Amino acid sequence: MDAEVIEVEGDLGGGELGKFTVVGLPDAAISESRERVRSAIKNSDFYFPKLKVTVNLAPADLRKYGPNYDLPIAISILLITKELKPRENIHEMMFVGELALSGLLRPITGVLPIAIKAKKENFKYLFVPESNAPEAKLVADLEVIPVKNLADVVNHLNGKRKIPPAGDHQFDFTPPPLAFDMSHVKGQEHVKRAMEISAAGAHNILMSGAPGSGKTLIARTMPSILPDLCLEEALEITKIYSVAGKLPSNTALIACRPFRSPHHTASGVALVGGGAWPKPGEISLAHRGVLFLDEFGEFPRQVLENLRQPLEDGVIHVSRAAGNLSFPAKFILVAAMNPCPCGFLGDKERDCACSAAQILSYKRGISGPILDRIDMHIEVPRIKFEKLTAESYGESSEAIKKRVEAARIVQRKRFQELSFIANSEMSSDAVRQFCQVDGPSKNLLRSAVDQLHLSARSYFRVLKLSRTIADLAGVKDITLPHLAEALQYRPKLDY
Ligand SMILES: Nc1ncnc2c1ncn2[C@@H]1O[C@H](COP(=O)(O)OP(=O)(O)OP(=O)(O)O)[C@@H](O)[C@H]1O
Ligand SMILES: [Mg+2]
Numbered sequence: 001m002d003a004e005v006i007e008v009e010g011d012l013g014g015g016e017l018g019k020f021t022v023v024g025l026p027d028a029a030i031s032e033s034r035e036r037v038r039s040a041i042k043n044s045d046f047y048f049p050k051l052k053v054t055v056n057l058a059p060a061d062l063r064k065y066g067p068n069y070d071l072p073i074a075i076s077i078l079l080i081t082k083e084l085k086p087r088e089n090i091h092e093m094m095f096v097g098e099l100a101l102s103g104l105l106r107p108i109t110g111v112l113p114i115a116i117k118a119k120k121e122n123f124k125y126l127f128v129p130e131s132n133a134p135e136a137k138l139v140a141d142l143e144v145i146p147v148k149n150l151a152d153v154v155n156h157l158n159g160k161r162k163i164p165p166a167g168d169h170q171f172d173f174t175p176p177p178l179a180f181d182m183s184h185v186k187g188q189e190h191v192k193r194a195m196e197i198s199a200a201g202a203h204n205i206l207m208s209g210a211p212g213s214g215k216t217l218i219a220r221t222m223p224s225i226l227p228d229l230c231l232e233e234a235l236e237i238t239k240i241y242s243v244a245g246k247l248p249s250n251t252a253l254i255a256c257r258p259f260r261s262p263h264h265t266a267s268g269v270a271l272v273g274g275g276a277w278p279k280p281g282e283i284s285l286a287h288r289g290v291l292f293l294d295e296f297g298e299f300p301r302q303v304l305e306n307l308r309q310p311l312e313d314g315v316i317h318v319s320r321a322a323g324n325l326s327f328p329a330k331f332i333l334v335a336a337m338n339p340c341p342c343g344f345l346g347d348k349e350r351d352c353a354c355s356a357a358q359i360l361s362y363k364r365g366i367s368g369p370i371l372d373r374i375d376m377h378i379e380v381p382r383i384k385f386e387k388l389t390a391e392s393y394g395e396s397s398e399a400i401k402k403r404v405e406a407a408r409i410v411q412r413k414r415f416q417e418l419s420f421i422a423n424s425e426m427s428s429d430a431v432r433q434f435c436q437v438d439g440p441s442k443n444l445l446r447s448a449v450d451q452l453h454l455s456a457r458s459y460f461r462v463l464k465l466s467r468t469i470a471d472l473a474g475v476k477d478i479t480l481p482h483l484a485e486a487l488q489y490r491p492k493l494d495y
Contacts, residue, residue, distance in 0.1 A: 010076035024057030136254035201468030202422035209380030224397035258289035
């Protein structure tokens with residue numbers, strides 16, 4: 001997720017005429033950059049040397065990837081051919097961009113981490129393709145020069161025609177209007193309550209119920225009750241999208257929490273990230289937001305198993321030939337499934353048509369360790385006619401969001417000195433410190449651990465959940481009702 005500074009050196013002569021080589025572990029895209037650079041220089045009416053050109057990308061042992069080096073390679077050649085006047089302060093400038101054959105500059109991915117690095121390494125000027133400039137401007141106190149084409153950079157550096165630096169950008173943090181609102185959901189009050197708790201403490205949740213009972217609908221309304229982003233979170237998310245090349249055009253900063261819903265045919269790599277040049281997967285694109293896995297039972301078991309480590313650590317480590325990379329992946333897992341293939345297992349009025357063997361094999365699809373990592377298991381029953389046709393609207397998302405935000409403020413205060421943002425991220429140590437329970441609660445907890453066969457993980461998760469429930473209630477101490485509510489979200493059916 002972090003950029004490295006690459007130094008580009010150019011040299012002339014010492015070999016076959018007309019040859020142009022790039023050394024320093026370049027991949028195919030960089031080797032092709034020779035052709036782009038050669039054409040771009042010629043088509044911008046500059047001289048391209050007849051002698052052999054050698055370009056070195058240092059450090060040589062770091063693998064390099066992508067077309068970002070076109071502009072700096074062109075600059076280094078123009079410097080040796082004296083098309084560019086020698087400058088002392090060239091080391092204060094960082095260049096990045098892909099060249100078109102015409103000499104125009106094309107936008108690139110990953111500009112935000114590059115700008116952060118430029119600032120950190122005390123570069124004064126960052127030259128980026130014009131449309132990437134607002135993204136680079138997210139970094140304060142860095143002079144960003146938006147570049148249209150190669151000729152413009154040369155004129156700028158030669159002092160002929162200055163390019164005005166990119167101005168400060170005003171970022172709009174008002175989230176876009178959302179299509180779904182909790183008030184559209186009829187009945188299902190207990191599910192909405194669970195969603196509120198999940199949003200308040202960033203707890204994972206699994207809904208299970210009959211077809212058409214509103215699971216997908218309720219999950220889609222989740223973004224409308226999530227707390228607004230703060231700038232640091234927005235920058236974290238934007239960095240991931242920038243690296244993944246998924247930043248929507250004319251958006252410099254992602255200002256609302258992501259909601260990702262990959263289909264159940266998605267591969268393991270699409271979900272957790274990877275590839276020859278590892279890219280962030282869905283779980284990282286859902287960072288600080290929601291990963292919604294609809295039809296949870298249909299996901300292949302080995303694909304879901306990939307989630308085990310990131311669900312625990314909030315980060316995914318990918319090892320590939322290209323190197324070891326880590327992508328952040330702190331997301332709320334919202335999953336929805338039917339309890340059995342026909343969907344009516346546990347329904348009070350309709351009989352389930354599945355055989356015992358079918359039900360068993362359906363449940364085997366999801367492993368115990370994954371279910372153990374889900375704090376809240378909630379049943380979504382079919383709703384009654386009266387509720388469905390009721391004229392009155394339920395509580396709006398806005399009202400629920402207010403309570404969620406109040407609970408988040410309590411958490412932010414609590415974790416001031418620590419690196420956690422939400423209750424679900426607490427370590428066991430923090431649980432011991434912040435989730436003290438009184439005598440009667442301890443007794444309840446004891447019998448729950450024995451009778452529900454809670455794992456050590458579930459034990460801590462129950463405590464964290466009760467902490468969130470108490471925070472929502474606005475009280476300091478966790479008491480019996482909070483703990484009892486948290487316990488009832490543990491799975492009742494034997495998976
Ligand atoms: N509680 C509800 N309030 C209002 N509309 C509802 C409710 N439940 C379902 N609906 C309507 O029914 C449609 C189908 O619901 P939804 O897709 O959420 O069901 P589901 O539980 O996800 O079913 P499946 O298990 O088949 O995926 C929704 O688009 C919505 O219009
Ligand atoms: Mg559905």
